[in-house]
Amino acid sequence: MRGRAWLLIGLITCAAALIACRGTSPDARTPFVPPRTAAGHPDLQGIWQVRNAAHWDLQDHTGALNVPAGFGVVVDPKDGTIPYRPEARARKQANLAAREQSDPMQKCYLAGVPRTMYLPHPIQIFQTGAEVVFLSEYVHTWRWVPLTPLERYPGYESWMGDPRGRWDGDTLVVETVGFNGQTWLDHAGNYHSDALKVVERLTRTGPEVITYEATIDDPKVFTRPWTIRMPLYRHVDRTQLLEYECYLYAEDAGRPIIGSHPEVNE
C-alpha cells in the first residue's frame, strides 16, 4: 500500500515536471536540473548549433541577398544597440559597406570568439574533470579550455584567443583574452580590437538547450561592456562533426585565396 502511494507521488511529480518544462521557453532560466559528468559537472557534451542570424548581424536586421533576416541577440544594453565609441561606429559602418570583401570569413579565416559559437555550422563540446573542449566544424578548429589554474603566455595574440574556464554553480564561465584584433563579430562589420576580452557563460536550461551568453569588453572600441544571449540547440540526429574546409573548397573551385591577407590590405 505504502509502495503504491510512493509510486503515485512519483508519477504526479514527473507529470508536474513535464508540464512545467512544456509550458516554458527553454531560454527562460527554468530550474532545469542538468545531468552530470563523472566529475560532477553539468554535462554540456554533444553537438550544438544556434538557430538564428547572429552570424550575419548581432542586431535587429532585415534580410538581404544571402543574409537571412533576424532579431538581435544583444540583451545588454536593453535597447539592443552595440555601444560603440563614435570613431569606432564609423569604422563599423565602413566594414558593413565593404563586407563582401572585408569580412575575414570571406577569406575563410578563423572566425574568432565569440563568432565561432554562433556560425551556421555545428560545434561539439567535450568535457573531462580538468577541461572543456569546443570543436568547430568550420575550418576544423578547437578551443581548449582548462579548468585548472594555468599561467598565460605573456603578450600572446591569436585568432581564437587564450581561454580559461571555471564552474560558477551550474554555469560554465569561460574568460578569453589574447586576441589579434583581426576577426569580426558578425558579417555586418561589427568588430573588435586586440584589447578584446570575452566572458562566456554556458548553462544547460533544458534537455536539448544550452543558454549561451557572451559579454564583450573592448575599451578601444566600445564605451562599455555589452552582452549577447542566445540558445544553442542540440543536434539530436547526429553524433559526429563532419568537416567544412572553406579555403580548400575555394581552391577546388579555382578561386584560391592568396594575397589577401590583412597586412597586405593595410
Next chain:
Amino acid sequence: MTRHVGRVLWTRHLARNVGRVLRTRHLLIPIGASVVVGALMLTTAAGQRPSGDARPVQAIVVGGCDLANVNAFHACASAKAKAFMPPRTADGVPDLQGYWRSRNNNAAYNVEEAAATFGIPASGGHIIDMPDRHIPYRPEALARRNQLRGKGFDDPQAHCAPSGAPRKNVTLFGWKIIQPAGHVLFLYESMHDYRVIPTSGRPHISPAIKMWHGDPVGRWEGSTLVVDYRNLNGRHWFDMSGNFQTEHIHVVERYTMYEANAILFEARIEDDTIYTRPWTLAFALERNTEAGYYQLEYACHEGERDLQHLAAGNER
C-alpha cells in the same frame, strides 16, 4: 624540447608567434612550402653527410629504445610494452592523456629510407615490413610518385590542408591527447587540427562522404588503442617527398604505451590500387613533460604567403 631545428617566417603574424614560440621553448620545424630553408638549416645543424649515405641523421632514443634502426626500435618497444602496465583512466582504459610529439628520423621529409638530396635531409626510413624500407608501389604509381616529388607546391600540407592519417603524426609539431568518456581526442598544435575518435564501436559513416580527416573509429585491444580510418579523401601525401595515396586508402593506427613517457606508434596502410601489398610505418611518440606547457595557436591559412611564389616559380 629545447632543440630548435629550424624556423619559418612566412608571415608577419606567424613571425611574431615564432619568436614567442622559440622563447617558450617549443620545437618548431618548417613544413611544406618552406621545406628548402628548413632542410638546409637542419642538415647544416646536424652535420652534412656525404650523398648516398642513408644512415640516420641523429641518434634518437625514446623510452630506452633507439630509433636508428626502425626494426630494432619496433622489437625493443614491443618487448617493453609486454612488460609495461599503463596507468588507467576512471573508465578503466589506458590513460594516454597529455602532450605528445612524434620522434622519428626525418619521416616528415620522407617516410622511406633515403639519402640526403638538395634541400632534403637524409631519412632513416620507418617502414618496418619492407626490407628496403620503400613503399611497395605498383609501377605506374611509382612513376606518379616520382613526378610528384618535384612539385612541393602541390603538397597538400603546403596549402594548409589537414594532414589526415597517419601524416598528422609524422609532422614534428606536438598534440594533446584527452580522453572524455567513450572517446579519445587529439588536439594538434599544427593547423589547429583535431581528431575525434569514438571508442564506442560505432560503424563507419557512408563512403559517400570523403574527408581530409577521414572517419576514425577506435577500439581498445588490451592496452593498445586501435584506430581504423575510412572515408579519407585520398588527396594527402605521407611526407614532403610526393609519397601519395588515393581515396581507396584504409589506415589502421595502433598506439601502445611502452614506458610512462613513450608510445609505440604503428600505422598499417592498405590500398591495392597503388600498392602491391599493405605496409606499416612505425616510430615513437614522446611525452612533453614541461611544467605549465600548453599549445599556442598555429593558424596556417591565415598567414600563408609562400604558395603563390612557389607556384609562380614553377610556371616560369
